[in-house]
Amino acid sequence: MITIEFGGAAETVTGSNFLVKSSRGTFIVDCGMFQGPDVEYRNLEDFNYDPSSVDFAVLTHAHLDHCGLFPKLVREGFSGKIYATTSTISLATEILLDSAKIQENNFKRGIPFGKFVDEVKLIYNSKDASDTISQFVSVNFRDTFEPVEGIKITFIRAGHVLGAASVEVEIDDVDGKRTILFSGDIGRAKEKIIDSYDLVYKSNPDYILLESLYGGMFHPPIEDSTQDLLNIVNETLERGGNVFIPSFALQRTQLLLTIFKHAKLNGSLDQDVHVWLDSPLAQRITNIYLKSLQQTDEPLFDFPNLHYVKKYKESIKLRKHKGQIIIAGSGMADGGRIVEHLFHGLKNKKNSVVFVGYQAEGTMGRVLVEGTKKVRIGTKNIPVNARIEYLHGFSAHGDTVDYENWLEPKKSDNLKKVFLIHAEKERAINMKNHLKDELDIANTYIPKWKEVVKLD
Ligand SMILES: [Zn+2]
Known part of the structure; x- marks a missing residue:
């Protein structure tokens, strides 16, 4: 039996x-x-x-x-x-x-x-x-x-x-x-x-x-969400804001890097724009993807002005800059380095936060995509003035x-x-x-x- x-x-x-x-x-x-x-x-x-x-x-x-x-x-x-x-x-x-x-x-x-x-x-x-x-x-x-x-x-x-x-x-x-x-x-x-x-x-x-x-x-096509993402990014950078992308370390981050690589190649994203991958776990996982998938000399995920942020003190320095893209874990903004970026960035209406994956109940990501005007981070209530977007096509x-x-x-x-x-x-x-x-x-x-x- x-x-x-x-x-x-x-x-x-x-x-x-x-x-x-x-x-x-x-x-x-x-x-x-x-x-x-x-x-x-x-x-x-x-x-x-x-x-x-x-x-x-x-x-x-x-x-x-x-x-x-x-x-x-x-x-x-x-x-x-x-x-x-x-x-x-x-x-x-x-x-x-x-x-x-x-x-x-x-x-x-x-x-x-x-x-x-x-x-x-x-x-x-x-x-x-x-x-x-x-x-x-x-x-x-x-x-x-x-x-x-x-x-x-x-x-x-x-x-x-x-x-x-x-x-x-x-x-x-x-x-x-x-x-x-x-x-x-x-x-x-x-x-x-x-x-x-x-x-x-x-x-x-x-x-x-x-x-x-x-x-x-039924998911929207990935191409639609890709176009939406690039539109949000370009609008935000034009007004001098930062784009924060809470991202899952496994697969979603590598997909985002591929999207930005192609966008820089075809001119839909300026070559000078700095993209920071601020997650040591996502970096290690990207290296595993590279080892397994890299077949030619053409870089799979790398592009001009992509930076891997390793140390926490480098992560803190990112707060001073404007007009950049920061990808950081966790994907639902309930832990990891993205939390501090949001702590400092949510109140600025020039900034955007783009969620690119499922947001479970009880997470900060869920609260933000549901349109809250204030979130509690640590002991402080932070006003949410940044643009919040939720793209569904990257599942x-x-x-x-x-x-x-x-x-x-x-x-x-x-x-x-x-x-x-x-x-x-x-x-x-x-x-x-x-x-x-x-x-x-x-x-x-x-x-x-x-x-x-x-x-x-
Ligand atoms: Zn799975």
């Missing part, structure tokens, strides 16, 4: 964690952190299963909501291998060490673990992150391997971010073979800097776990059309059920309706957190 336990990303977006039990062995796909006001407390709870009982693990990609609790799993007894692509391992190494460092700093200063829990707790430290990293084993896309006898695994390119994969698992169980396909996070049909999701690979799974984050929604996630394009070639008489995951319940319901109307797939199910489903 095969069962899947939905340890996360069920009726919510984050905390990806799927425990599969079979007569051949027990494994998990992803072990991600929960993010957001109603789920963050779950990071502090015990796992629903004994970590030492898990034989091996598979990681789809390096985002924190997919890899961020592996060090906790290791700390609590998991000693098996964690299979992932080479790029995912390089990226997850940076993400996990960064996450451990933030926790250690907060813990030392008596700051609670998260934004929505009061408890001061260290769920893992740098050593746990390093131990986790030593358990990673690199696999190639499309190579099938057998971590334990009777369980075969194949990673398939998913687009989304560098190294991201969907994972196909074939289990030769005592009562017959079953193939389960975990979508991971699915990227967009036309990716700008990495390859898109692989539609050439053929498979006919019995079960599919499908990301439904943007179920029922690294696919939309409803992408999910359907991705799913359609995998539809066969074998398909017994599609589980709709990685989404708020309402979006999952939208996706369920779309699959019925557009692809005539009616056997869909929205699992609940901690629900255990038996696969027939």
Whole structure:
């Protein structure tokens, strides 16, 4: 008998964690952190299963909501291998060490673990992150391997971010073979800097776990948001203001650098404009992208007057300048160096702040894009006079059309059920309706957190 336990990303977006039990062995796909006001407390709870009982693990990609609790799993007894692509391992190494460092700093200063829990707790430290990293084993896309006898695994390119994969698992169980396909996070049909999701690979799974984050929604084309961004930038620079872009370190920052590089090449952004990348994590991640993607002598991300800001004291100096672009983490302005830039820059009506990604509830980014006139930063109330913009076209996630394009070639008489995951319940319901109307797939199910489903 095969069962899947939905340890996360069920009726919510984050905390990806799927425990599969079979007569051949027990494994998990992803072990991600929960993010957001109603789920963050779950990071502090015990796992629903004994970590030492898990034989091996598979990681789809390096985002924190997919890899961020592996060090906790290791700390609590998991000693098996964690299979992932080479790029995912390089990226997850940076993400996990960064996450451990933030926790250690907060813990030392008596700051609670998260934004929505009061408890001061260290769920893992740098050593746990390093131990986790030593358990990673690199696999190639499309190579099938057998971590334990009777369980075969194949990673398939998913687009989304560098190294991201969907994972196909074939289990030769005592009562017959079953193939389960975990979508991971699915990227967009036309990716700008990495390859898109692989539609050439053929498979006919019995079960599919499908990301439904943007179920029922459709993204504007990236070209529209690119044009909007350049218009905002040029208008702001003309009036002598600064442009602040809170950006996610992984993929979004590299996309922005590509956009500014092309804009400078084609003359839609002046060559003299200074662009500051003020995030050490984003710089390290950009270097990983470079190592993996650089094929010719033409620089991928570099352009005239792009500067990497390393030290904090260099970051402070940026406040004196006008007419520049500052890209800094975090993407939702709830931490990182962008907070101080906004502390000093929000009151100036010549400045602009451009949000380029999802803004979760409870973050400063969300409050700003909702049009607040005042924000509290530290102990001060800061008037919001700067222009605030929110561009939706840069998402690294696919939309409803992408999910359907991705799913359609995998539809066969074998398909017994599609589980709709990685989404708020309402979006999952939208996706369920779309699959019925557009692809005539009616056997869909929205699992609940901690629900255990038996696969027939
Ligand atoms: Zn992701």
